[in-house]
Amino acid sequence: MAAGKDDLDAYGIPVVPAPAGxxxxxxxxxxxxxxxxxxxxxxxxxxxxxxxxxxxxxxxxxxxxxxxxxxxxxxxxxxxxxxTCADLEPAGQAIAAAPDLRSALVRLTTDRARILLRPDVMALRRLVIGEIDRFPQLGRLWCRVGHDVDDGPLVEALTALDARGDLAVPDPKLAARQLVAATVGVPQLVRTFSPEAEIDEAELERVIGSGVDLFLARYATGA
Amino acid sequence: MAAGKDDLDAYGIPVVPAPAGxxxxxxxxxxxxxxxxxxxxxxxxxxxxxxxxxxxxxxxxxxxxxxxxxxxxxxxxxxxxxxTCADLEPAGQAIAAAPDLRSALVRLTTDRARILLRPDVMALRRLVIGEIDRFPQLGRLWCRVGHDVDDGPLVEALTALDARGDLAVPDPKLAARQLVAATVGVPQLVRTFSPEAEIDEAELERVIGSGVDLFLARYATGA
DNA sequence: GTCTATACCGCGATAGAC
DNA sequence: GTCTATCGCGGTATAGAC
Known part of the structure; x- marks a missing residue:
């Protein structure tokens, strides 16, 4: 039994170090x-x-x-x-500082959708979902790195926008989930059950834009 | 080879008749x-x-x-x-005739959520998603009977409400998906990756209500 | 229609030479 | 570290008696 062979990371997934050479x-x-x-x-x-x-x-x-x-x-x-999901890390940090909030939200959600809707990422997602009972660690890992459920930076950005008065968001955590669900979630759900469906770029922009409008209609302040 | 043994239904799933006795x-x-x-x-x-x-x-x-x-x-x-999903059939038919639209939408989405969030239904959903590549018929069947992607009756109801002027819905199909995503989709996504998570009734009502408000803030007419 | 018994195969994992 | 060869088990599916 080699040293470190049974080490687990924070998610309970074994760390198997890669030898060089x-x-x-x-x-x-x-x-x-x-x-x-x-x-x-x-x-x-x-x-x-x-x-x-x-x-x-x-x-x-x-x-x-x-x-x-x-x-x-x-x-x-x-x-x-x-x-794969490391690209999603710098998520909502630029939102609070953006001059045009709608454009910033559209860009954020579109970038995320482009990654999450990639066929290989969708296939990985299906695999993780199907094996959740056998490997609960992967479910927890997906939630964290993929921000499929909770998105820390986005929640913080919404909280900041609320404090500044640019938005009226009583529950930032729920609002973040709603924003993601109304934008990325819509085409993601379609492709979850239809792996062969193509991603029409124009259709994606339309759906995302409509989702952001939905979000802003509820949470934007009059100002 | 008995007669009818290889009959397939509209979804390509073999129909195996049950003999009585x-x-x-x-x-x-x-x-x-x-x-x-x-x-x-x-x-x-x-x-x-x-x-x-x-x-x-x-x-x-x-x-x-x-x-x-x-x-x-x-x-x-x-x-x-x-x-299991037959209960979802009479979906949006009562919406168009309801006196209080918000209450009707909350009831509709809450009823659907109660069914779709049941542990056995969630487990079935995970199984279907995980086996999509092997059995594409089940994905198509889920989309239709579960209305997870398209909901015909709900789309028709929204179209009727738009024609009557109670709502301003330029794209009923997209709006229906957004309504479902913003309500049922939020807790459904959480429980997809966390099978053991409990359904807090008060929390569910709060999330659903907030989702319906999100929907109405965008699509309700001034009247 | 239903049973017991089994054919046949591919799986995960290992032993031992080099 | 890497290979070849193999073990033992459990899988799907079937044969033949009743």
Whole structure:
């Protein structure tokens, strides 16, 4: 049992450190192959044989690196989830300082929608939702990094706008959820059940814009 | 190959007629056991052995009735999905005639939320989402009977209200999606990633009421 | 229609040479 | 670290008696 092999991060997902050097390339190949396999088949139907075949290494090597199918799944999905959604981090910080609030909200929600609606992110989301009972840690991780439920920076920005009088938001946490639901949530729901649906750019802009208008009609001050 | 064994309904889901009599009880036991097993384990990890054990019949009987794991899954999930969401059918018909529009919208969305947020319905939803790639028919079926994406009656009601001048709704289809997203969608999203979260009745009323207010702030006429 | 028993396969995980 | 070869188990589906 190597040192640090059972370390868990704040979300209960095993941290498997990547060794530098020649083995690192094989490790990368395993991770890539595993992600493809898990996204295509789901956790249970995914085969470790298929992962080894796709990655070009032997099965023993896979187990030397990750120990078990469950640890491989958590490491791979957790990593890609963190990386993919890292773009969402600097979310609502520019909102409070923006001259035109509507434009700022449209830009914020549109940027988020572009990322969250990407086919690979949607597939990852479906996989996480389907395996929630088996891996509750991934659900908690998705909520935090993807801000699918709570968005800290956005809540803070709405609170600041309320204090300044630019908006009248009695419950910023609820308002943030409503804004996200009325904008990103609408096309996201459609694509959740229709993976093959295309993203019409003009339609997306129209939906997002209408959602922001919905939000502002309720929370904008007369000023 | 019995007659009608390969009949498909409008959604591409096999229709397996239930014979009346003594065998009907066994069939019911199989369906109940299979639903429990699939909801608990997902499609791939679900075991036909576990289904037979839970239902108290032999494995051969299960295969005599349903032919394969795939057909059993489609039949069971499709049936329960239709039955569960049948309560949602008479959706927006009473809206247009209601004296108090806000109360009517709150009642409509609250009723829907109560059904869609039930733990068993949420679990079914997670299962369908996770198996969308394998069974696209279930995604299409969910969209229709659950009105998770499009709600025909609600769209018609909004169109009528717009024509009468009670609301100003330029795009009823989009408005219907926004109403659902801003009300039911908010707690639904939370519980999608947190199966164990409880439904606080007071909190639900507050969220739904706020969502309806959001909707009316945008679409209500001055009158 | 229903049962018991089993064919047959692919799975996750490991042993031991190098 | 990496390989080949294999173990043991549990999976779906079927055969044949009743």
């Amino acid at each position: 020649a083995a690192s390339r094989k490790r990368r190949a395993i991770v890539d192959a595993a992600l493809t396999e898990f996204l295509a088949e789901g956790y249970s139907a995914a085969s470790m044989d298929a992962v080894t075949a796709r990655s070009g290494v032997s099965k023993a090597t896979v187990y030397k690196h990750f120990g078990s199918k469950e640890r491989l799944f958590l490491a791979v999905i957790g990593d890609v989830l963190r990386k | 003594a065998a009907s009880r066994k069939r019911r036991a199989i369906v109940d056991a299979a639903l429990t097993e699939f909801l608990a384990e997902g499609y791939s990890a679900a075991s036909m052995d576990a289904v037979t054990a839970r239902s108290g019949v032999s494995k051969a009987t299960v295969y005599k009735h349903f032919g394969s794991k795939e057909r059993l899954f489609l039949a069971v999930i499709g049936d329960v999905l239709r039955k």
